[in-house]
Amino acid sequence: MSALIERQPGDRRSIAIETTDAAHLAATRRRLDASQRRWLADTGFDAAPGSVALLADASGKLVRVLAGVDPHDSLAALAALPCALPEATYHLAAESVLADPVQPALGWSLGAYQFSRYRQPRRAPARLAVAADALKQLAPLVEATCLVRDLVNTPTEDMGPQQLADAVRRLGKTHRAKLREWVGDELLAANFPTIHAVGRASHRAPRLVELSWGKASDPKLVIVGKGVCFDTGGLDLKSSDGMRWMKKDMGGAAHAIALAGLVMQAKLPLRLTLLIPAVENAVAGNAMRPGEVITTRAGHTVEVDNTDAEGRLILCDALAYGAEQKPALMIDFATLTGAARVALGPDLPALFGNRDASADEVVAAGHAVADPLWRLPLWRPYRKLLDSHLADFANAGPSRHAGAITAALYLERFVPDDIDWLHLDTYAWNDADRPGRPRGGEAMGLRAVFAVLQKRFG
Structure with missing residues (x-):
């Protein structure tokens, strides 16, 4: 948070940043002295989004920054500036075309992020000084x-199942939450067979981590996150290109952990369970094989059509366990399907929900906090795409149609109809650097869902 500091009343040491656009540039110019206006003319500053002009006083001291912005995208307005402007303290000028300083300040902070575990920033x-x-x-x-x-960017050698569990443990210690963990064959004894089946071939034992927090009398919230710390595809092995970034396949878990932290830090009146x-x-001699049939925690038999459709397998046991707690709301995050990226691209997480009101609430919140999602349907006729000739259903099928929907429909079978459930199929990644969105791991849908929780339970 060092990129944001509290602005003290009467502070005149920070440098003003005035946001402007083509429609307001003339008014902006009138507030400048003659030499500054000449400088703008000589440099061709036209207030286009992303353009910046540094203005000095007569002694050559930097006294003002003009930033061209798109008034409809306040989150990106200042996002490129923290590592582009001279190292100093700035504030948003009162004359700025962006009336609300909160979103630009958030963009500034997100743009200041640098992952520094393996090299110096x-x-x-x-x-940026803010109120x-x-x-x-x-x-x-x-x-x-x-x-x-940070969690998504960390390579698998430093972010395996144990390290992911440690992240939950640190969170629990911070907020005095209770922690429970099933590791290796303990998963079988506790009836989590699909989690065990997916993770048993690794030299690092699979596990299920449960964090519990809050009063038993408060409404129950269950948050589930897919924690596949690396995905080779199993015996249905991925290509080298497909495997290259699979350290990020625990991005759903990263979102779930972060959301649980927000809930506890805000002290929302909820009985929280994080799974x-x-x-x-x-891949190893004991790896799960295509064609195997697993009896899940919920009692459904599942034929493994594809070992690379493993995320839904570990989630189904966790969802079934979460549903046993009869929550008022259950939410899962997962980097689940490439089909969601084909349908919506890298910026829009796919949202599924079994209650129209809850799904609509998340979509509206996403627009309000500049954290957009797009709802896709739980189109139940597509359940037939997961038919199995020897089990209740399969984890995948031969058709490439509606892959994100069929994955969500698979998960829905493990959520009783009387539980309000939301599923986010999120990319959790930026393929390239953009203002406020550096290349690498990314939170997508996190702020939108938290805004809904604040509104509903705050």
């Missing part, structure tokens, strides 16, 4: 986003 980010109430509002969101990014099934989908 390029430079320290510039600081105390804005800092209080933004600090948890920035911390949660950076946690998702993280953590595995590596590896």
